[in-house]
Structure formats: structure tokens, C-alpha cells
Amino acid sequence: QVQLVQSGAEVKKPGASVKVSCKASGYTFTSYDINWVRQATGQGLEWMGWMNPNSGNTGYAQKFQGRVTMTRNTSISTAYMELSSLRSEDTAVYYCARGQEGFDPWGQGTLVTVSS
Amino acid sequence: SYELTQPPSVSVSPGQTARITCSGDALPKQYAYWYQQKPGQAPVLVIYKDSERPSGIPERFSGSSSGTTVTLTISGVQAEDEADYYCQSADSSGTYHVFGTGTKVTVL
Numbered sequence: 297q298v299q300l301v302q303s304g305a306e307v308k309k310p311g312a313s314v315k316v317s318c319k320a321s322g323y324t325f326t327s328y329d330i331n332w333v334r335q336a337t338g339q340g341l342e343w344m345g346w347m348n349p350n351s352g353n354t355g356y357a358q359k360f361q362g363r364v365t366m367t368r369n370t371s372i373s374t375a376y377m378e379l380s381s382l383r384s385e386d387t388a389v390y391y392c393a394r395g396q397e398g399f400d401p402w403g404q405g406t407l408v409t410v411s412s
Numbered sequence: 413s414y415e416l417t418q419p420p421s422v423s424v425s426p427g428q429t430a431r432i433t434c435s436g437d438a439l440p441k442q443y444a445y446w447y448q449q450k451p452g453q454a455p456v457l458v459i460y461k462d463s464e465r466p467s468g469i470p471e472r473f474s475g476s477s478s479g480t481t482v483t484l485t486i487s488g489v490q491a492e493d494e495a496d497y498y499c500q501s502a503d504s505s506g507t508y509h510v511f512g513t514g515t516k517v518t519v520l
Contacts, residue, residue, distance in 0.1 A: 331509065341447075341455065341498050341511040357508060358413065391454055398445040398460035399500070405454055 298322040300392050300403035307409045313380040316406045318392035325373035326350040329395035332366065332377045333402075334388040342388075346395060347375060382410045414438060414503040416512035423518045430486040432515045434499035437480055444482040445500045446475060448493075455498065459484060486517070494519045 303317040332344040345356035347366040365378045393399035416436040424430040447455035459475035499512035
């Protein structure tokens with residue numbers, strides 16, 4: 297079955313960077329975009345950007361431009377999202393989701409905690 | 413920046429119909445998608461391209477579109493439908509995706 301499995305929880309200090317991985321299985325990785333979405337505790341969903349695993353092309357939400365980088369390794373069907381210059385407001389669950397006529401399916405989420 | 417507006421909450425009795433609206437200026441040009449999220453879980457797609465239902469989603473979930481508003485309808489609400497629901501679409505250029513503010517559905 298189509299599945300996205302993300303890396304484990306992270307704890308980072310303010311100013312650091314975090315890199316979250318998203319491993320795809322059950323479909324051709326290069327045929328569908330990967331999107332990244334985050335959700336702070338008790339808050340709504342926030343779209344961060346997308347990546348085309350075939351071309352490597354990306355598009356980022358204006359809020360994150362300059363701080364986020366989305367990459368991939370096609371040999372292992374894995375997408376990555378790196379967020380730099382972390383601050384406390386970046387504490388959230390980060391999700392990857394396959395994008396094709398909607399975001400489906402989603403990864404299980406990765407909790408990133410930013411704390412001194 | 414582009415925004416999609418939803419009511420914060422909707423309450424409904426079991427067996428009744430819940431309707432959740434989502435308003436945005438670009439909705440006449442861009443498809444809308446709906447997601448269900450239960451506590452501690454990742455969102456699940458329940459409606460795509462305004463009114464299409466993915467396989468495995470119960471028939472009681474339906475979607476419609478009219479002008480700048482799209483609507484998710486849950487007919488014959490069941491206790492298991494209690495969750496947060498989010499609409500999602502793109503800006504008029506199709507460049508940026510955006511989620512609605514979210515609606516908490518409470519089954520009385």
C-alpha cells in the first residue's frame with residue numbers, strides 16, 4: 297500500500313537547523329509531488345511548500361522562503377525538509393504528504409521541539 | 413496572503429446533517445479539498461476536486477461548490493465523525509497552497 301514514513305522526533309536549540317525525512321513506498325516516488333505541512337499544538341494546518349521528486353523543482357510558501365529547503369534522494373525514495381534558524385514558534389508536528397488531486401496519503405508526522 | 417475562512421465549530425446530533433463552509437476569493441478558479449483530522453492523527457483526505465470522494469470514504473461525505481464558497485456535507489452524522497475538518501485550495505495563480513482555518517465538528 298502507498299505509505300510515507302517519517303523520521304523520529306527532534307529537539308533543537310534556537311538558531312539551529314532540523315532535517316526531517318519522508319520515505320515513500322508502494323508507488324513510483326518520482327511520479328507525485330511531495331508537500332510539507334506543519335501544525336503547532338492546538339493550531340491549524342500550515343502549508344510550507346512542495347517538491348517535484350522527478351525534477352527537484354520546489355515551491356515554498358512566502359513565510360518560509362529563505363529558511364526552508366526541500367530535497368530528495370530518488371535512489372532511496374526519500375524526501376527531505378530542512379528548516380534553519382529555528383525559533384520557539386517553529387515547535388510543531390511536521391507532515392509530508394503526497395500531492396496529486398489532494399494531499400493523500402500523509403506521513404505519521406514528526407514532532408520538532410525548539411527549546412533552549 | 414490568500415485566506416480560506418471556515419466556521420470555528422459545528423454541532424450536530426447523531427443522524428442529522430452537518431454542513432461546513434469554506435470561503436475564498438479564488439475558489440471559483442481552483443479546486444477545493446477537504447481533510448478530516450482526529451486527535452493525535454494525521455489528516456485524511458475525504459473530498460477532492462470539490463466533490464469527488466476517494467475510495468474508502470463513506471458515502472455520507474459529499475462536497476459542493478458555488479461561487480466563492482465550497483461546502484462539505486456529512487449526512488447521517490455518526491459519533492466517529494467527530495473531528496476537525498480543513499478545506500484546502502490554491503491561490504488564483506495556482507502557485508501557493510493554503511488551508512482553511514479549520515472547523516471542529518462536535519456530535520452531541
